[in-house]
Amino acid sequence: MRLKRWAIILALALLLSNCSAPPPESEPGAWFVEVEREGGYWLGPEVLSKLGFDPLRDSFPPLTLTFANHQIPILPQKTPSGWGFFFFAPHQPSRYSGRTAFRLEKGRTPSIITCPKEESLPLEANPSQSALAFLHLEEDNRYLPQAEAEIPWLWAPLYAPGSLTFTITLTEPVSGPVTVTLRIWSHSSFPPAPDHLLRLWWDNRLVGEWEWDGMGMKEFEAGWKEEETSTNHTLVLENLLPEKVEASVIWLDSLEIAWQRKAEVDGSEWEALVQALKVEKVPPGAYAFDITEPLHPQGCPIPPDGLIPTYPGHRYWIGIPQRAPAPEGVRPAKSLHREEFSGVEYLAIAPPDFHSALLPLLDYRRKEGLKVGLADPQAIYDSFGDGRPSPEAIRKFVMGLPSLRYLLLVGDASSEPGGYDGGALRVVTPFTRTSVLGETPADILLGIGPSGEMKVAVGRFPASSSESLALMVNKTLRWEREQNRPTVLLLWDDEPEFQTAAEEVSRLLEPSGLPIRLAETRTQALEALGGGPVWLNYFGHGSLTGFGDERILEAKDSSKWREPALVVAWSCLAAHFIHPAQESMAEAWLRSPGGAVAFIGPVGETPLAAQMPFALAFYRAILQGKRLGDAWLEALKSGNSQDVAFGYVLLGDPALRVAK
Numbered sequence: 001m002r003l004k005r006w007a008i009i010l011a012l013a014l015l016l017s018n019c020s021a022p023p024p025e026s027e028p029g030a031w032f033v034e035v036e037r038e039g040g041y042w043l044g045p046e047v048l049s050k051l052g053f054d055p056l057r058d059s060f061p062p063l064t065l066t067f068a069n070h071q072i073p074i075l076p077q078k079t080p081s082g083w084g085f086f087f088f089a090p091h092q093p094s095r096y097s098g099r100t101a102f103r104l105e106k107g108r109t110p111s112i113i114t115c116p117k118e119e120s121l122p123l124e125a126n127p128s129q130s131a132l133a134f135l136h137l138e139e140d141n142r143y144l145p146q147a148e149a150e151i152p153w154l155w156a157p158l159y160a161p162g163s164l165t166f167t168i169t170l171t172e173p174v175s176g177p178v179t180v181t182l183r184i185w186s187h188s189s190f191p192p193a194p195d196h197l198l199r200l201w202w203d204n205r206l207v208g209e210w211e212w213d214g215m216g217m218k219e220f221e222a223g224w225k226e227e228e229t230s231t232n233h234t235l236v237l238e239n240l241l242p243e244k245v246e247a248s249v250i251w252l253d254s255l256e257i258a259w260q261r262k263a264e265v266d267g268s269e270w271e272a273l274v275q276a277l278k279v280e281k282v283p284p285g286a287y288a289f290d291i292t293e294p295l296h297p298q299g300c301p302i303p304p305d306g307l308i309p310t311y312p313g314h315r316y317w318i319g320i321p322q323r324a325p326a327p328e329g330v331r332p333a334k335s336l337h338r339e340e341f342s343g344v345e346y347l348a349i350a351p352p353d354f355h356s357a358l359l360p361l362l363d364y365r366r367k368e369g370l371k372v373g374l375a376d377p378q379a380i381y382d383s384f385g386d387g388r389p390s391p392e393a394i395r396k397f398v399m400g401l402p403s404l405r406y407l408l409l410v411g412d413a414s415s416e417p418g419g420y421d422g423g424a425l426r427v428v429t430p431f432t433r434t435s436v437l438g439e440t441p442a443d444i445l446l447g448i449g450p451s452g453e454m455k456v457a458v459g460r461f462p463a464s465s466s467e468s469l470a471l472m473v474n475k476t477l478r479w480e481r482e483q484n485r486p487t488v489l490l491l492w493d494d495e496p497e498f499q500t501a502a503e504e505v506s507r508l509l510e511p512s513g514l515p516i517r518l519a520e521t522r523t524q525a526l527e528a529l530g531g532g533p534v535w536l537n538y539f540g541h542g543s544l545t546g547f548g549d550e551r552i553l554e555a556k557d558s559s560k561w562r563e564p565a566l567v568v569a570w571s572c573l574a575a576h577f578i579h580p581a582q583e584s585m586a587e588a589w590l591r592s593p594g595g596a597v598a599f600i601g602p603v604g605e606t607p608l609a610a611q612m613p614f615a616l617a618f619y620r621a622i623l624q625g626k627r628l629g630d631a632w633l634e635a636l637k638s639g640n641s642q643d644v645a646f647g648y649v650l651l652g653d654p655a656l657r658v659a660k
Contacts, residue, residue: 026332029106032387033065033327034099038091040267040289040317040324045082047330053106055082064108067092068386070295072102073113075287075321085110086287086321090294094388095151096428098418101387103333113289115300127276127307130174131316133261134269137166138254140417143580146438147185148217149253151417154185160197160241160248168233168257176260176273179223180208180235183253189214190246198250201236203228211242217253226259265302267319272310279306279318289317333387334379338400344373345403346655349394350410351425352376357469358410361476365655371403377411377427389420391430395446398456406629406654407447409460410469415441415578425464429578434643437604441578442646444636454636457629459598459654462577462587472590475564476653479597483533484660486566488516491525493540493548497608501539501570501615508619514659522552529561535568535658539608542571544584555588558595565589566628566658567599568618570611575601575649586651598652600632606644614639614648622658629654 031051035041045055053061060076060083067090075086092100140153147154158164186196193213200208200222208222235255241248263270263279265286270277277288282302289299292314302308302318310316341347346365350358355374366372377394385393398407413419413429420426430445447456463469490506492498499520506516514535519525528534538547546554547569567589569575575586589595600618617638621631629650636645 027335027382030333030335031104031330032333032382033102033104034329034331034387035089035102035327036099038089038294039269040086040088040319040321041327042084042086042322042324043327043330044084044322045079047326048083051104051106051330053083055084057083060085060110062107062109064105064110066103066105067100067295071111072295073111073297075113075299076110077321079322084322086113086324088289088291088294088297088317089327090291093151093417094390095431096390096420097388099328099388099421103387104330113297113299116298127278128272128274129262129278129280130176130260131263131273131277132177132258132271133171134271135168135170135257135259136254137256142251143415144185144187144251144438145415145440146187147251147253148433148438149185152185152439153417154251154253156252157187158237158239158250158252160239160245163236163238164252166235166255168235169231170233170257170259170261171231172261173226173229173231174260174262175227175229176225177223177258178202178226178260179221179258181256181258182218182220182222182237183255184218184220185251185253186212186215186218187251188247188249190248192242192244195242195245196248196250197240197242199238199240201234201238203233263318265318265320267317267324270316270318272312272314272316274312275310277308277310277316279308282306283320285320285322287319287321291315291317334376334382336375336379336383336397338397341373341375341401343371343403344401346370346406346408347373347375347398347401347404348408348410349375349377349380349427351378351427353425353466354410354463354469357466357473361473361653364477364480370406370655373401389426389428391428391446394428395430398446399449404456406627407456407458408653408655409443409446409458410463411460412462412464413441413460413578415439415580427460429460432646434604434606434647436606436643437647440604440647441576441649442603443649444646447633454633457627457633457650457654459629459650459652459656460577461653462590462651468591471593472652475593475595475597476656479533479564479566480657483563485514486533486535486659487528487531488512488514489519489525489528489534489536489565490516491519491536491538491540491547491552493552494520494550495540498539501608501612502537505537505539505615505619508616509623512623512659522550525553526557526560529565533563534561534565536565538567538569538571540571542569542574542585542602544573544576544579544582546585547571547574555583555585558589558592561594564594564597566656567596567601569599569601570608570615572602572605575599575651576603577649577651578603586649590651596652598628598650598656600628600648600650600652602647603649604643604647606641606647610639610641610644613641614644627654628652628656628658631658
């Protein structure tokens with residue numbers, strides 16, 4: 001086993017000597033500090049020592065903390081163990097990451113949190129001992145791509161007539177205002193208007209009622225004065241069906257509750273109600289930071305009398321900096337330099353754990369005469385983004401490679417919030433919106449230039465392990481080396497328009513000299529697929545798991561033939577590769593020993609009439625001898641439907657040759 005491992009390492013080193021660029025290394029003196037929620041954080045001397053700083057020096061080590069090119073003010077403090085620093089982290093999740101990442105760099109002068117002069121804000125004669133506290137409740141239970149939300153994962157459905165009941169626990173409440181903010185997705189639209197009626201009940205009291213019409217994201221707020229100081233409360237959302245309305249469906253996204261409680265030095269966030277706040281039992285080292293502008297906090301030590309100058313409506317973090325939690329993670333920043341990829345024509349972006357399994361394919365493409373590059377996605381995110389998974393970082397990197405023709409993304413993708421965090425073997429996919437599906441994964445966006453021109457052919461191996469990737473690589477190489485004349489199989493669903501389209505393509509492909517076979521039944525299709533190398537072209541209805549309402553072919557059928565097929569599907573949903581609960585037909589076929597070597601297919605839903613201009617341009621390009629990705633690029637340039645262009649994906653190697 002040890003000999004085999006060293007052989008792989010040596011082979012990879014030899015390949016990379018002919019391949020741009022070498023594996024990325026950690027950038028000296030740079031790290032990313034990652035947090036999962038908003039709040040104050042403490043980076044102590046033990047961590048700084050592990051990063052190579054000297055926390056025992058007389059003065060604070062030179063370092064800076066930045067987020068998206070904004071320098072984050074910090075508060076250095078010296079402890080018996082040495083220097084550490086406090087910082088406030090705003091919650092800035094993205095569609096692709098639940099974490100916020102801050103770049104920590106050595107050798108630069110930090111920005112320090114300042115303490116405003118007390119005389120700038122006079123203290124009130126009667127300061128308040130309470131402030132507003134906040135409770136945010138949200139669960140991501142259901143992926144609903146139709147929802148026009150930045151992250152279309154929602155909590156719970158509410159059908160009319162019906163209700164949702166929650167038990168709410170408020171910590172140490174005092175008499176004062178309570179505010180509930182609801183964020184919902186209105187999922188139905190029926191005449192007459194308005195077609196939705198929602199009520200909010202608090203401890204059996206009606207505290208809010210709203211009417212509206214149609215679909216869309218909505219935010220509602222209800223406020224009242226709460227005299228009771230009990231801890232537990234019952235909140236009910238009631239969806240009523242307006243008269244003559246057929247149905248009303250809404251989805252709860254989140255709840256936020258603000259209530260008045262006695263302020264404490266506990267590391268919580270508060271909103272001031274008046275111009276002064278008084279806290280009792282002030283421990284040594286306590287601070288109050290104004291975090292209303294979270295990227296520019298200001299703060300001072302809390303005096304022994306506990307009086308804190310405040311602005312009504314401003315938010316404050318009150319606690320002891322050295323007792324704030326540590327960040328969830330600190331990792332070295334990876335570096336990547338675009339000039340090392342000069343002249344690259346074929347680029348694979350793959351997590352390091354996949355590099356060995358990719359070696360045979362990269363070597364094959366290099367021997368074909370293509371200049372090959374291999375990049376770690378995290379190095380791209382770190383060097384061209386803010387350290388988090390980001391399609392914009394990949395696109396920025398790719399668009400700076402003028403010779404690039406083929407982009408191969410190696411790894412699965414995800415629709416889940418935070419689905420790329422924690423070292424997942426995935427490469428981020430961009431999202432766009434299409435008419436029927438809503439949020440739609442669109443890998444092709446990574447290959448589109450700033451003016452909208454289709455520049456780079458993009459493909460993806462949706463591998464979730466080194467073993468599944470090795471299978472996809474081996475099938476690709478077998479096809480390239482052995483399948484000179486695949487049989488063109490034209491398969492259609494049981495409607496005349498699909499048969500007409502298949503027959504038109506059959507006539508178009510006759511000059512190719514490839515054997516052509518027509519089929520309209522499951523038996524005929526399986527017989528053809530079992531008989532040798534096949535280029536399958538399907539026209540008809542489809543779903544995540546099969547072709548045709550009568551299930552002409554299904555995802556589980558891929559075990560029924562030995563030689564992998566090349567698949568092009570003029571259908572719906574069969575290649576939707578980011579569904580959180582269901583493996584698509586395309587993924588299942590690529591991950592099986594037979595199945596598919598590559599699959600051009602739909603992630604969304606579009607009609608055949610919109611697909612056919614793309615189809616005809618694609619087949620004409622194949623007749624000209626173009627590779628799979630180049631032919632698909634020609635189709636994208638020729639079609640006139642954005643929903644089709646962005647609603648299709650190439651799963652497989654874009655440099656694959658259909659036939660020799």
